[in-house]
Amino acid sequence: MKQLQEILSAIGSWQAKGYQVIAPVRRDNLILLARIEDPSLINLDHILTVNTLKDFMLPRCETILRFDLEKACVEPGIDDSLPTIIFGSRPCDAAALSILDSILIGDVVDSRYAKRRGQTVVLTVACSRVDGACFCKSMGYGPHDPTGSDIILLPSQGGYLVRLISEKGRQFASDVGLEPDDAEADPEPELSRRVSTDGLKAWLDSNFEDPKWQVISENCVSCGTCYYLCPTCHCFDIADEAGISRGVRLRIWDCCSFSSFTKMASHQPRVGKYARYRQRVMHKFKYTVDNIGKVACVGDGRCIRYCPYGVDITEILKALVSGG
Amino acid sequence: MHNETFVPTLATIEDIRQETPDIRSLRIVLDDEGFRQNFTFKHGQFCLISVFGAGEAVFCLASPPLWKDFVEITVKEVGKVTSAIHDLEVGDKVGFRGPYGNSFPFEENFGRNIVFVGGGIGIAPLRPLIWQTLAERHKFKDVYIIYGARSVSDLVYKEDLRKWASRDDIKLTTTVDPGGEDEAWQGEVGLVPQILEKVSPPTDSVLVTCGPLVMMKFVFLSARKLGFDPNDVITTLEMKMKCGVGTCGRCNIGNKYVCRDGPVFRLAEMEKLPNEF
Ligand SMILES: Cc1cc2nc3c(=O)[nH]c(=O)nc-3n(C[C@H](O)[C@H](O)[C@H](O)COP(=O)(O)OP(=O)(O)OC[C@H]3O[C@@H](n4cnc5c(N)ncnc54)[C@H](O)[C@@H]3O)c2cc1C
Ligand code: SF4
Ligand code: FES
Numbered sequence: 001m002k003q004l005q006e007i008l009s010a011i012g013s014w015q016a017k018g019y020q021v022i023a024p025v026r027r028d029n030l031i032l033l034a035r036i037e038d039p040s041l042i043n044l045d046h047i048l049t050v051n052t053l054k055d056f057m058l059p060r061c062e063t064i065l066r067f068d069l070e071k072a073c074v075e076p077g078i079d080d081s082l083p084t085i086i087f088g089s090r091p092c093d094a095a096a097l098s099i100l101d102s103i104l105i106g107d108v109v110d111s112r113y114a115k116r117r118g119q120t121v122v123l124t125v126a127c128s129r130v131d132g133a134c135f136c137k138s139m140g141y142g143p144h145d146p147t148g149s150d151i152i153l154l155p156s157q158g159g160y161l162v163r164l165i166s167e168k169g170r171q172f173a174s175d176v177g178l179e180p181d182d183a184e185a186d187p188e189p190e191l192s193r194r195v196s197t198d199g200l201k202a203w204l205d206s207n208f209e210d211p212k213w214q215v216i217s218e219n220c221v222s223c224g225t226c227y228y229l230c231p232t233c234h235c236f237d238i239a240d241e242a243g244i245s246r247g248v249r250l251r252i253w254d255c256c257s258f259s260s261f262t263k264m265a266s267h268q269p270r271v272g273k274y275a276r277y278r279q280r281v282m283h284k285f286k287y288t289v290d291n292i293g294k295v296a297c298v299g300d301g302r303c304i305r306y307c308p309y310g311v312d313i314t315e316i317l318k319a320l321v322s323g324g
Numbered sequence: 325m326h327n328e329t330f331v332p333t334l335a336t337i338e339d340i341r342q343e344t345p346d347i348r349s350l351r352i353v354l355d356d357e358g359f360r361q362n363f364t365f366k367h368g369q370f371c372l373i374s375v376f377g378a379g380e381a382v383f384c385l386a387s388p389p390l391w392k393d394f395v396e397i398t399v400k401e402v403g404k405v406t407s408a409i410h411d412l413e414v415g416d417k418v419g420f421r422g423p424y425g426n427s428f429p430f431e432e433n434f435g436r437n438i439v440f441v442g443g444g445i446g447i448a449p450l451r452p453l454i455w456q457t458l459a460e461r462h463k464f465k466d467v468y469i470i471y472g473a474r475s476v477s478d479l480v481y482k483e484d485l486r487k488w489a490s491r492d493d494i495k496l497t498t499t500v501d502p503g504g505e506d507e508a509w510q511g512e513v514g515l516v517p518q519i520l521e522k523v524s525p526p527t528d529s530v531l532v533t534c535g536p537l538v539m540m541k542f543v544f545l546s547a548r549k550l551g552f553d554p555n556d557v558i559t560t561l562e563m564k565m566k567c568g569v570g571t572c573g574r575c576n577i578g579n580k581y582v583c584r585d586g587p588v589f590r591l592a593e594m595e596k597l598p599n600e601f
Contacts, residue, residue, distance in 0.1 A: 064331060067376040069417075072417055106570075108569040108571065110571055111328045111329040111330075208600075235572055235574060236571075236573075238567065242376065251330065254572070265403055266402075266536065269600050270600060283573070286579065287578065287579040291579060
């Protein structure tokens with residue numbers, strides 16, 4: 001078993017080896033994952049950070065290419081990927097990365113994402129507390145689940161046990177001299193929120209047209225908050241920003257709740273807020289299952305915590321499968 | 325050459341043909357010698373063309389793969405990127421990404437009748453397949469082409485139409501919507517689905533169609549009415565696209581991504597998808 005202080009004090013030496021460290025820090029009254037210089041600022045009091053790991057692997061806005069028309073020159077945006085340690089994110093966020101990996105590093109490889117992922121070691125600090133919005137267990141994960149982590153620290157009697165999960169994690173641990181422990185961890189905290197997914201996929205498979213879609217999406221205002229804070233949502237837009245002859249092409253997060261998302265000159269296939277909300281639910285709980293065999297939800301609960309109108313995905317899933 | 329997923333390669337416009345008042349075809353040559361020589365694609369695939377500063381837009385590859393050293397695209401002016409393409413001149417540079425998507429079945433239709441049904445610019449994705457079919461004409465039974473547009477001046481590929489009309493191994497029918505004809509017009513007058521029913525090709529044929537969405541819906545109905553098997557009715561779909569490779573999450577119809585699983589679909593497959601196109 002190790003004391004947190006021991007691990008935190010090693011972080012400076014990881015940085016000295018050339019790793020950038022991303023960890024939870026307090027910014028005003030929010031706890032956010034951010035690149036840190038000073039490890040003493042790391043804050044592990046949080047249940048969950050507001051932002052997710054996609055901020056660092058698939059940034060909100062990134063330059064895909066730069067062009068200079070006068071010089072007839074087009075070059076890829078700079079490669080900003082660095083050896084990176086993610087320290088102190090939670091198991092649900094690591095699990096979300098494993099879902100993004102299946103989508104973005106598949107038959108087609110998203111080169112910018114893949115480069116960052118290849119250089120990133122995810123060192124998760126498992127949860128000793130949960131809140132009423134967490135429902136990771138219902139999605140097949142849990143407060144101590146190692147999916148997507150390279151190394152996980154499990155709480156044990158006031159300290160932490162180091163578990164090496166992936167080859168990358170073992171490599172990193174041996175590089176920096178982090179020894180694994182095999183003592184028993186504290187029991188996982190209990191989650192009060194549960195939603196059964198029994199019958200959900202079968203219902204979605206056969207109820208694309210159902211009056212319930214109108215009802216369950218009534219409170220949503222299509223603001224996109226749940227998309228931006230979701231650790232698995234990855235839809236993006238590509239757009240140019242240019243002066244007279246020079247400019248950049250950007251990749252920017254986009255959101256299927258916006259009507260512009262599918263609007264074409266010839267037609268708009270997704271008319272109405274309910275159709276866009278249905279896309280969101282279908283994408284997460286049916287289409288991704290059909291395509292990669294996983295639900296695109298890890299039960300982190302951010303969409304429940306931060307929706308300004310109280311839209312609650314677990315209530316919606318229950319309403320969809322319930323009779324009547 | 326880089327291997328960045330979303331960074332196009334440069335290409336030069338070699339020729340421009342004004343097809344109609346708002347549609348032009350561009351002949352494009354890939355600048356990188358190695359890339360050009362190894363470049364191949366299949367009929368039905370698409371590419372993304374960039375006008376740097378305006379953005380990127382999706383176009384079907386409108387020349388057959390057997391025409392080497394260049395590709396053609398046909399562009400209707402509808403918005404930002406397509407207007408920028410309409411302002412380009414011979415010698416200008418564009419960006420090219422592709423080829424992407426699946427393709428039309430070909431070999432499996434050897435020995436059968438083929439019926440092409442196009443409307444307006446919708447004949448563009450069929451054009452590579454038409455030329456490929458004609459290049460291997462002896463491998464097919466009868467070849468029908470039914471092509472229509474709103475008016476005579478809206479018909480694209482007039483040069484192709486002349487060539488096809490002069491061959492006696494193609495049954496070509498051209499049509500314009502009522503009111504779209506001029507004095508010299510010798511083709512049919514009527515909507516494409518009506519003309520399809522009038523021509524009434526044998527129903528053991530393969531029917532390949534593309535056109536405006538409304539036209540397609542009626543072509544499917546007519547094909548059903550004539551007795552075509554929905555497995556033999558093939559089309560190519562348009563959905564809004566950005567990435568072209570199945571990751572931006574934009575172009576799906578149900579669990580199918582039109583950019584990756586399409587754009588070519590059989591009517592039988594479409595009937596299983598949610599009605600969201
Ligand atoms: C597989 C496929 C093949 C296509 N082939 C051709 C072709 O051969 N010739 C041709 O002229 N057009 C083709 N299109 C349509 C063409 O991609 C759009 O007309 C073009 O992207 C519009 O871009 P814009 O910047 O000019 O329009 P914008 O200024 O962006 O907008 C005009 C309208 O078009 C919509 N739009 C924007 N981007 C796209 C997009 N990527 N896909 C669809 N709609 C969009 C906008 O939402 C808006 O309603 C094809 C589309 C697809 C999906
Ligand atoms: S946060 Fe709430 S209101 Fe906003 S798009 Fe999501 S469900 Fe709708
Ligand atoms: S265009 Fe991005 S998923 Fe199809």
